[in-house]
Every structure is written in structure tokens, then in C-alpha cells.
Amino acid sequence: MEASTILPVLKKKLAFLSGGKDRRSGLILTIPLCTEQTSMEELSSTLDYLLGIPSEKCKARGFTVIVDGRKSQWNVVKTVVLMLQNVIPAEVSLVCVVKPDEFWDKKVTHFCFWKEKDRLGFEVILVSANKLTRYIEPCQLTDEFGGSLQYDHMDWVNKRLVFEKFTKESTSLLDELAVINENEKTSQPDKPRPSDCNALPSFDPETVLQTGHELLSELQQRRFNGSEGGGGGVGGGGGGGTAWSPMDDELLAQPQVMKLLDSLRELYTKYQEVCRQRSKRSQLEEIQTKVMQVVNWLEGPGTDQLRTQWGIGDSIRASQALQLKHEEIESQHSEWFAVYVELNQQMAALLSAGDDEDLLELKALQQQLSDVCYRQASQLEFRQNVLQSAHEFHGTAQDLSQQLDGLLGMLCADVAPADGAAIQQTLKHLEEKLKSVEGALQSLREKGQVLLEQISNQTSWFYGKEMQIENKENVDHVHSVMEDMQLRKQRCEDMVDVRRLKMLQMVQLFKCEEDASQAVEWLGELLDALLKTHIRLGDDSQETKVLLEKHRKFVDVAQSTYDYGRQLLQATVVLCQSLRCTTRSSGDTLPRLNRVWKQFTVTADERQHRLDMASSFHTAAERVLKEGCEQVEVLEVEVFEEVETVGKALLDRLTVPVIFPDGSEQFFGSPGDMASSAENIRDKMKLVEDKRLQHEEEEEEEEEEELEAEHLQEEAALEAGPDES
Incomplete structure (x- = not known):
């Protein structure tokens, strides 16, 4: 019987083992009867459970049962005593019925337990609480009987639950660990492993061990405190201090806990090694699977994506579209590169702590993965550089085209300046635009040359093989753009020369008109001076x-x-x-x-x-x-x-x-x-x-x-x- 099955009954404290002992070192079983009607069935279950706790050696010394009838009726007490005859007649050596001070006196004559000793199988005495020390030492009695033995029933119940839980879990865990370790020992590395070989124990070994250590520490501490309390022999209760529960060697089998812990530690150590080998094996298999996934994708779909992307576009909008497409490709690659980084870290950790037989395989996997990833990353970077150069080239070409359009529109417009200053400003504006066009054309040549060099250095996206890619269309486009811009710029320069000459003539015209008007003013001033002075x-x-x-x-x-x-x-x-x-x-x-x-x-x-x-x-x-x-x-x-x-x-x-x-x-x-x-x-x-x-x-x-x-x-x-x- 386990405490958890009758926990509500145990909490009622119908009977308890306080840890106290009589003068024969027999355990004291206390049955505190209350004013309420006591369920004999529950009391019987409680007694069955309590009597199953002590060892056979302890039971052989007999029990002293204290039936506290001070708050109960005589017929209930009589029923309990008779029930003891049926439940534990052999183990009971003495039953002490604690009577009220002013009650039962007349009824005792009607029923004398001492006369029924032979029929009951144990001696029954009626005694008041203050005279109970004649039979039991005060230090072995709890405080309700005037003794100094401390007892906390709820603490005892909780500790019993912990002990039984630990015993159950550790026993089950030992069986499971033994099976797991044996299966791991008999399995062959080269053959497929059955699914049950990777089974996990039902309980967490660390938690069970922690519970056992805490329980053992509590038992040892209580025994130490109890022995220091002075009195009661082995497991005897002490007076004052820490509350005492019957958790000594006899009641809770401390050696059993120690034995379970030792066995559990031994099997758990072996299990940890099994888990380590299993984890390493699983990690290696997982890494190898992921490595091949990365390699297969990069050499398959990833390479196919790059192989189809070799154009540079014929305008800035087209180059931007190609860049967006390339960013999508890079985004897909970045997910696999993230897996590569994670795998590389895992392999580095395994290499630093791996066995000799694992090093060669791990290094080969790591090298293969690194080669493929770096090769693909370099191709992505090269393609990105080509697209960036193409974008800059087309952007410069577009800017230059707009400048040439603006300059051409300015040259084609009718010139109707108001004065020479406006003409000078227009000439200055023309020169600035022409200078800006020249700078843009030079920048276009430089960017075009860089782009042509990159195009000429392009290689096939096939790994390990170099082959010429059809770049003639790209090269022709770059040359065509630069030649077209050069011709347009030359035409604008010729028109600027004509416009400059016309502007200079207009400046001269305005100057002549201005000077002629000035001559009229001067002549008028001479006339005025002649008349007035x-x-x-x-x-x-x-x-x-x-x-x-x-x-x-x-x-x-x-x-x-x-x-x-x-x-x-x-x-x-x-x-x-x-x-x-x-x-x-x-x-x-x-x-x-x-x-x-x-x-x-x-x-x-x-x-x-x-x-x-x-x-x-x-x-x-x-x-x-x-x-x-x-x-x-x-x-x-x-x-x-x-x-x-x-x-x-x-x-x-x-x-x-x-x-x-x-x-x-x-x-x-x-x-x-x-x-x-x-x-x-x-x-x-x-x-x-x-x-x-x-x-x-x-x-x-x-x-x-x-x-x-x-x-x-x-x-x-x-x-x-x-x-x-």
C-alpha cells in the first residue's frame, strides 16, 4: 500500500508512529480517538499502512499501542481494542488505554481487558495520562501525553510521499536504464538501429537523483539531530529543536535510499555515455544530411539560377530589374549560407572534442561544404559587382543623355537676349553645361571600361570548369552607348561653337549699340557744356x-x-x-x-x-x-x-x-x-x-x-x- 492511495485518510491522523519507543525498544503506535465517530474502516486502512512500514526485525520487538480515549466514548475504545486483535494480534505486546480522569470508573467492572488477555493475545491496561510514564519514558511520549517527543504529522506524511515517490521512480528508472544500456551495448554501429534503441527513460534521471539526495540529506540530518536530542536509543526522539518524524533507519530504510542512489548513479553514468554516443551519432548524421542538402541545393537550383542571369540590361530600369532579381537569388542563398554557418560551428565544436575516428569524416564534410559555399558566394558577389557596374553605367548614360538633351534644347532655342550681360550669362551657362557634359562623358567612359573588363572576366557558373559566355551582346551594347554619346556630344560641341560665335557677335552688336548711344549722350553733354559754360x-x-x-x-x-x-x-x-x-x-x-x-x-x-x-x-x-x-x-x-x-x-x-x-x-x-x-x-x-x-x-x-x-x-x-x- 502506498501513502498516495490513502492520503486523505492519512491526513486525518487516525493513527501514527511518532518514532517513540517503549522500554523494550518496541515502536509506539498512537491511536488518538476524537469526539467524532471514528471510521473503523479508515482506521483499519491506516493501521495496515503504518504496520507495513517497520522492518521485520522491528516488528519482532512488538508494538506498544496507546489508545487515547479521553475524548471518545467507551464503546468506541472497546471496538478499537477488539479491532487490534484482528489486525495485529502478534505484533502488539501492550495496549495502553488512556482514560479520562473522571469517567469510565463504573464501566470498567463490566469489561476487564486483563481478564481477556489470553483471548486478545496482548495485555490491555487502563491508565490516566499522567501515569503513562510508568510504562513509557517521557522523552518517548509526545506532548499530548506530557512527553517531550516532537512530532509533526503533516511533515511525516509529506516525507512518506517523497520517499515512496523516490522509491517508485528510482526502481522504475533503474529497470529502464538497464534495458537501454544493454540494448546500446549489443547494437552494431554499421547496421540500422531499431527505433526502440533510441528510447528515453520515463523519468528524468537528474530530477530523481536530486530528489534522492535531498531525501537522504534530510534523513541523515534528522537522525543526527535526533541522536543529539539525547535519549530514546537508535531513532529516539529528542526534546525541543527541530520537529522529529519517524524517518530513521528502521522506519524509512535509509540504507535502501543509499543503495538506490548508488545503483542509480552507476547506471546513470553509463546512460550518460550512451546518450553522449547517441547524441554524437545523431549529430553526425544530422550534420551530414544538412551538409548534403546545402551542397545539393547550391550545386543544383542555386547554380541554375545564376547560370540564367548573365545580362546587364539596356537601360537603368532594366539593370534595376536585374538587381532586384539578383537580390531575390541572394535572399534564397542567404538562407542556405545561414545553415552553412550553423553547420560550420557545429562541426568546429565536434572537431575540438571529437574522437580520432570522427575527425577525418568531419574534416572532409567541413572542407566540402566550405568549398561549395565560398565558390557560390564569390559567384554571387561577382554577379552583384557586374550588376552594380551596369547600373552605374546606365545611370551615368541616362544622366549624360539628359544633359545632352538639355544642351541641345538650349542650342535649338531662339536667342533673344536683352543685353550683353544676358548674353555673357548665356555663354557662361553654355560653357558650364558643355564642361558638365564632358565630365559626364569621361565618367561614362571610365565606368564603361570597368564594366567591359568585368564582362570579359566572366566565367561559367559551372564549378571547376571555365568556358566563354556569350558576352558579345553586352559588349556591343556598352560600345554602342559610348559611341552614341560621343557622337551626340560632338554634334553639341559643333553647335556650341556656332552659338558661341553668334553670341560673341551679338555681344559686339550690343556693345556697338551701347557705345553709339553713349556717343550720342557724350555729344549731347558737349552741346550742353557749350551752351552753358x-x-x-x-x-x-x-x-x-x-x-x-x-x-x-x-x-x-x-x-x-x-x-x-x-x-x-x-x-x-x-x-x-x-x-x-x-x-x-x-x-x-x-x-x-x-x-x-x-x-x-x-x-x-x-x-x-x-x-x-x-x-x-x-x-x-x-x-x-x-x-x-x-x-x-x-x-x-x-x-x-x-x-x-x-x-x-x-x-x-x-x-x-x-x-x-x-x-x-x-x-x-x-x-x-x-x-x-x-x-x-x-x-x-x-x-x-x-x-x-x-x-x-x-x-x-x-x-x-x-x-x-x-x-x-x-x-x-x-x-x-x-x-x-
């Missing part, structure tokens, strides 16, 4: 001569400016004819130039005329105003008249405006400037007039003096005549 006529003849000289130089500058403007406008006409710019011409620049020039010539002529008159006026006036009698004597009336005539004419001239060909009028300087010049002329004319009057007076005086002298001579002659006579 060239107003002085000089204070004397010398100053007037200087002004005349400056005027001639000023007119020469204006003439040069006019001639320069005419030349620029003529060049503009020629450039427009060369550029076929029918919409452009000299515009109003030539009429403005001619108009300003005519105004300037009229004004310059007027200025010249006034300066000439001023020179004549000052020259004549200075002849009159010079000091010296000899000069005065030679002055004639015409000189004075000339001064007066020229001066009046000059004054009249100053009041007359310059009349331009278009009928407009313009005065020299401001009215104040003209008044100042007229005042100077009038002052000088007054001086000449004064000089004339003075001259006339002097002439009258001279005439009077001459008349007087003649008169005196005549008188003197008249006086001399009489004297002579």
Missing part, C-alpha cells in the same frame, strides 16, 4: 585768342565723338546683316546722333562767330587804347568807327539766341551771364569813346597851336621885314 568772350584780344583755340579743340572732340558714333552705327548695321537680325537696327540712335550733331554745329558756328567778333573788337579797341603819342597821331577816324560798329554788332549778337534746325532756340548761358559780357563790351566801348573825344580835343588844341604858331610866324615875319628894309 562756353559763354565768356574774353576781356582782351589775348584771352579771346585762347578761347578761340579752346573752342577749336572742343569742336575737334565733338567731331571725333560724332565720327565714332557713325562708325559704331555702321558696324551695327553690318552685324545685324551678319546675324540676320531683321528685327534689330540702329533705331533712333542715328537720327538722334545727326540731330544732336546739327545742333552742335550750329551752336559751335555761333560761338565761333562771336569769338571772332570779340577778337576783332578787342583788337581794334586795344589799338585805340594803347598809350603813346606816336600811335595816337596815326589813329584815323575809321578805327574808332570800327570799334563802335563791331561793338554794337557784338552787343546785338549777344541778345540773339541760337536757332536749331528744328526751329527751337537756346541762349548761351543765363541772362546774367549775357548781361555781364555786354557790360564788359560797353565799358570798353565807353573807354574808346572817351579816347576818341580826347583825341578830338587834342587835335583841336594842336590846330589852335598851329594856327597860333603860324600867326606868330607871320607876325615875326612882318616884324623882321621892316628891320631889313
Whole structure:
């Protein structure tokens, strides 16, 4: 009977072996009756189980049964005692019925157990709890009987469950391990192994061993503590300290646990070696299977996938599609490469701890797997490099084509720049685009050369065999793209040269137009300066001569400016004819130039005329105003008249405006400037007039003096005549 089958009954504590012993070293069996009705069937089962625990040697010493009837009725106690006769008559040597202190006294006479000793087979005594120590030592009694023996029934039940579980599992495990080890020993490595050879035990040996060691440690610790408690002999309970359970050699068979553990360790050690050999064998078989799976796939479907992928595409989109396809192939390969890495690690671990007979096979497998994987990986990498180069080549070709299209569109568009700066900016833009195109073409050549070298180095995807792949289509495509781009670039360069020449001519045209307009502005500024600042006529003849000289130089500058403007406008006409710019011409620049020039010539002529008159006026006036009698004597009336005539004419001239060909009028300087010049002329004319009057007076005086002298001579002659006579 096992404790687990009657566990609910055992937990009721209907009877228990406390571990205490009587003076004959017999075990004490305690039956604590309670106020509730005790099931005789359950009590019988409990007694059957408890009496099956001690060894035969222990049973031979007999049991002392304590029936605690203090909380029960007399008829129940009597029934229990009679039941002991049927259950364990031979093993019971003494039954101590613990009676209540004030009860049963009258009923004892009706039934005396001592009279029935021969019929019962054991002695029955009625005793109170405080007198129980007459028969049993206090240290062997539990606390409910005034003893010092500690007992925890639930702890005892749990330990019994552990012990029985360990005993059952270890016994079963020993049988299974013995069968497994024997089967492994008789099997032949070269022949197929039956499926039952790889059977596993029903229980985990490590767990069972751990349970056994913990149980043994608990038993040894309790026995040690119990013996230190002092008293009770072998397995006797001690007072105080750790709760004592009947787990000594006699009640729980500690040697049986030790024997089971020893046998279990021995068979488990052999089983571990069996498992190690089995695991190694299984691992080798699994590795070999996986290695062949990897090799077969890489040399089969993997190689077929690569063998069909050799093109480079004819555009960037096609090359991208090929790259995506290659990425799918790489993704499939990466799964097998991951298996390779795992297998390689497993084989490396086995090689580091393997037996000599396994090394050669493992090394051969490892080498075969590594060769195939590295070879396939190098082919994948080479193919990826070719596709990457093709993608870069097509990308550069596409970029170059777009640049050439943009440049061609720019060259084909009509040129209608607003000014020379816009033309210069356009020229700069053209040069930058052409330079960018040249750089892109050079990059295309370099990438094309790299791609051609890679294509020429391609080999067949068959392992160990090299054969030329049909790469003519790829090579022709690369050369065709580069030649086409070169021709397009050359055409654009020729068009750029033509456009550059046209642009330069347009720059020259704009420059001529700009300079011609500038010449008109300069001529206008000269005219404005002539009218506003060239107003002085000089204070004397010398100053007037200087002004005349400056005027001639000023007119020469204006003439040069006019001639320069005419030349620029003529060049503009020629450039427009060369550029076929029918919409452009000299515009109003030539009429403005001619108009300003005519105004300037009229004004310059007027200025010249006034300066000439001023020179004549000052020259004549200075002849009159010079000091010296000899000069005065030679002055004639015409000189004075000339001064007066020229001066009046000059004054009249100053009041007359310059009349331009278009009928407009313009005065020299401001009215104040003209008044100042007229005042100077009038002052000088007054001086000449004064000089004339003075001259006339002097002439009258001279005439009077001459008349007087003649008169005196005549008188003197008249006086001399009489004297002579």
C-alpha cells in the first residue's frame, strides 16, 4: 500500500508512529480517538499502512499501542481494542488505554481487558495520562501525553510521499536504464538501429537523483539531530529543536535510499555515455544530411539560377530589374549560407572534442561544404559587382543623355537676349553645361571600361570548369552607348561653337549699340557744356585768342565723338546683316546722333562767330587804347568807327539766341551771364569813346597851336621885314 492511495485518510491522523519507543525498544503506535465517530474502516486502512512500514526485525520487538480515549466514548475504545486483535494480534505486546480522569470508573467492572488477555493475545491496561510514564519514558511520549517527543504529522506524511515517490521512480528508472544500456551495448554501429534503441527513460534521471539526495540529506540530518536530542536509543526522539518524524533507519530504510542512489548513479553514468554516443551519432548524421542538402541545393537550383542571369540590361530600369532579381537569388542563398554557418560551428565544436575516428569524416564534410559555399558566394558577389557596374553605367548614360538633351534644347532655342550681360550669362551657362557634359562623358567612359573588363572576366557558373559566355551582346551594347554619346556630344560641341560665335557677335552688336548711344549722350553733354559754360568772350584780344583755340579743340572732340558714333552705327548695321537680325537696327540712335550733331554745329558756328567778333573788337579797341603819342597821331577816324560798329554788332549778337534746325532756340548761358559780357563790351566801348573825344580835343588844341604858331610866324615875319628894309 502506498501513502498516495490513502492520503486523505492519512491526513486525518487516525493513527501514527511518532518514532517513540517503549522500554523494550518496541515502536509506539498512537491511536488518538476524537469526539467524532471514528471510521473503523479508515482506521483499519491506516493501521495496515503504518504496520507495513517497520522492518521485520522491528516488528519482532512488538508494538506498544496507546489508545487515547479521553475524548471518545467507551464503546468506541472497546471496538478499537477488539479491532487490534484482528489486525495485529502478534505484533502488539501492550495496549495502553488512556482514560479520562473522571469517567469510565463504573464501566470498567463490566469489561476487564486483563481478564481477556489470553483471548486478545496482548495485555490491555487502563491508565490516566499522567501515569503513562510508568510504562513509557517521557522523552518517548509526545506532548499530548506530557512527553517531550516532537512530532509533526503533516511533515511525516509529506516525507512518506517523497520517499515512496523516490522509491517508485528510482526502481522504475533503474529497470529502464538497464534495458537501454544493454540494448546500446549489443547494437552494431554499421547496421540500422531499431527505433526502440533510441528510447528515453520515463523519468528524468537528474530530477530523481536530486530528489534522492535531498531525501537522504534530510534523513541523515534528522537522525543526527535526533541522536543529539539525547535519549530514546537508535531513532529516539529528542526534546525541543527541530520537529522529529519517524524517518530513521528502521522506519524509512535509509540504507535502501543509499543503495538506490548508488545503483542509480552507476547506471546513470553509463546512460550518460550512451546518450553522449547517441547524441554524437545523431549529430553526425544530422550534420551530414544538412551538409548534403546545402551542397545539393547550391550545386543544383542555386547554380541554375545564376547560370540564367548573365545580362546587364539596356537601360537603368532594366539593370534595376536585374538587381532586384539578383537580390531575390541572394535572399534564397542567404538562407542556405545561414545553415552553412550553423553547420560550420557545429562541426568546429565536434572537431575540438571529437574522437580520432570522427575527425577525418568531419574534416572532409567541413572542407566540402566550405568549398561549395565560398565558390557560390564569390559567384554571387561577382554577379552583384557586374550588376552594380551596369547600373552605374546606365545611370551615368541616362544622366549624360539628359544633359545632352538639355544642351541641345538650349542650342535649338531662339536667342533673344536683352543685353550683353544676358548674353555673357548665356555663354557662361553654355560653357558650364558643355564642361558638365564632358565630365559626364569621361565618367561614362571610365565606368564603361570597368564594366567591359568585368564582362570579359566572366566565367561559367559551372564549378571547376571555365568556358566563354556569350558576352558579345553586352559588349556591343556598352560600345554602342559610348559611341552614341560621343557622337551626340560632338554634334553639341559643333553647335556650341556656332552659338558661341553668334553670341560673341551679338555681344559686339550690343556693345556697338551701347557705345553709339553713349556717343550720342557724350555729344549731347558737349552741346550742353557749350551752351552753358562756353559763354565768356574774353576781356582782351589775348584771352579771346585762347578761347578761340579752346573752342577749336572742343569742336575737334565733338567731331571725333560724332565720327565714332557713325562708325559704331555702321558696324551695327553690318552685324545685324551678319546675324540676320531683321528685327534689330540702329533705331533712333542715328537720327538722334545727326540731330544732336546739327545742333552742335550750329551752336559751335555761333560761338565761333562771336569769338571772332570779340577778337576783332578787342583788337581794334586795344589799338585805340594803347598809350603813346606816336600811335595816337596815326589813329584815323575809321578805327574808332570800327570799334563802335563791331561793338554794337557784338552787343546785338549777344541778345540773339541760337536757332536749331528744328526751329527751337537756346541762349548761351543765363541772362546774367549775357548781361555781364555786354557790360564788359560797353565799358570798353565807353573807354574808346572817351579816347576818341580826347583825341578830338587834342587835335583841336594842336590846330589852335598851329594856327597860333603860324600867326606868330607871320607876325615875326612882318616884324623882321621892316628891320631889313
